Amino acid sequence: MKSITTLGEFIIQRQKDFPYAKGELSRLFSAIRLAAKVVNSQINKAGLVDNIMGSMGQENVQGEEQKKLDVYANDLFIKSLMARNEVCGIASEEEDSYISFSDEVGRSGKYIILMDPLDGSSNIDVNVSIGTIFAIYRRISPVGTEATLDDFLQPGTEQVAAGYVIFGSSTMLVYSTGNGVNGFTFDPTVGVFYLSHPDMTIPDEGKIYSINEGNYSYFSEEVKAYIDYCKQPDPATNRPYSGRYIGSLVADFHRNLLKGGIYMYPGSSKAPNGKLRLLYESNPLALLVEQAGGKASDGHQRILEIVPTELHQRAPLFIGSTSMVEQVERLLKGDRGQTA
Numbered sequence: 001m002k003s004i005t006t007l008g009e010f011i012i013q014r015q016k017d018f019p020y021a022k023g024e025l026s027r028l029f030s031a032i033r034l035a036a037k038v039v040n041s042q043i044n045k046a047g048l049v050d051n052i053m054g055s056m057g058q059e060n061v062q063g064e065e066q067k068k069l070d071v072y073a074n075d076l077f078i079k080s081l082m083a084r085n086e087v088c089g090i091a092s093e094e095e096d097s098y099i100s101f102s103d104e105v106g107r108s109g110k111y112i113i114l115m116d117p118l119d120g121s122s123n124i125d126v127n128v129s130i131g132t133i134f135a136i137y138r139r140i141s142p143v144g145t146e147a148t149l150d151d152f153l154q155p156g157t158e159q160v161a162a163g164y165v166i167f168g169s170s171t172m173l174v175y176s177t178g179n180g181v182n183g184f185t186f187d188p189t190v191g192v193f194y195l196s197h198p199d200m201t202i203p204d205e206g207k208i209y210s211i212n213e214g215n216y217s218y219f220s221e222e223v224k225a226y227i228d229y230c231k232q233p234d235p236a237t238n239r240p241y242s243g244r245y246i247g248s249l250v251a252d253f254h255r256n257l258l259k260g261g262i263y264m265y266p267g268s269s270k271a272p273n274g275k276l277r278l279l280y281e282s283n284p285l286a287l288l289v290e291q292a293g294g295k296a297s298d299g300h301q302r303i304l305e306i307v308p309t310e311l312h313q314r315a316p317l318f319i320g321s322t323s324m325v326e327q328v329e330r331l332l333k334g335d336r337g338q339t340a
């Protein structure tokens with residue numbers, strides 16, 4: 001009989017990868033797992049519970065309307081993480097500034113978390129997949145003091161762990177601590193995540209390109225050239241690729257991770273740095289894709305090496321199968337020879 005591993009068992013088995021961490025990371029993951037289960041149960045009720053649906057009339061720091069479930073997920077993840085006493089600070093897409101814990105227990109936490117508690121939440125009302133994205137770093141400020149902005153402005157290369165939860169046709173938690181990528185599927189009947197996708201790898205070549213092509217006129221000539229390349233027939237390179245765009249980053253990323261493909265949110269004349277936030281959207285997914293054998297770039301530079309200067313900083317994102325990301329990088333350098 002095939003052996004079955006739960007997320008809880010897996011976390012304990014992998015604790016030995018972090019001899020310095022003495023179970024701290026495991027406790028953090030337990031908090032994320034618990035919050036994911038509770039958020040999952042609320043999302044599944046979204047179509048039923050009228051007072052969970054709709055907006056609260058508030059806007060977040062990016063000037064976007066927040067949905068009630070964003071607020072709910074944000075509060076729940078923060079409370080759940082605080083209760084484990086391992087984090088000294090949290091930054092979230094839904095919070096204008098970072099939160100640092102001033103009490104003695106909070107100040108003694110060694111980790112900080114950056115997260116997007118519910119990405120793609122405009123999709124909730126139409127029953128489309130959404131996700132939670134998180135990144136975990138060791139603090140750089142001294143333990144025992146309050147977390148500072150510098151703790152949050154570390155390049156993605158410093159992540160000790162990152163992952164996402166996808167609330168889709170099934171709910172999955174996918175994460176990496178820098179030793180490969182593993183995916184766990186939630187069984188709602190027993191409330192347990194099971195290891196369903198061990199050692200995930202992304203195919204080097206894919207057949208899918210994902211971009212909001214409605215913005216075509218606003219893209220640079222080089223980005224347009226890559227989109228045209230994706231559509232140009234060439235059986236040797238699987239072209240034309242299939243265009244697939246859910247408009248929910250975690251869902252688009254997850255599909256391309258499994259099947260091979262490229263997700264793009266380039267800069268444009270309307271938004272020079274695109275839309276996605278470096279610290280809690282692009283960096284965690286960049287760690288995962290690299291651990292799975294893929295690549296993440298802003299078009300010119302490795303996403304993980306960008307040194308952030310702001311909490312809610314945006315950056316263009318090209319992420320997915322290595323050969324596809326390398327091709328778009330070549331075109332962005334103006335190398336049109338590859339389009340022939």
Ligand code: AHM
Nearest residue numbers: 064119120121122212247248249250
């Ligand atoms: P959000 O953080 O406000 O939910 O925005 C991020 C989302 C991503 O999930 C998705 O890939 C992208 O925005 C879609 O943007 P657009 O509608 O401009 O294509």
Ligand code: MG
Nearest residue numbers: 093116119120
């Ligand atoms: Mg988001």
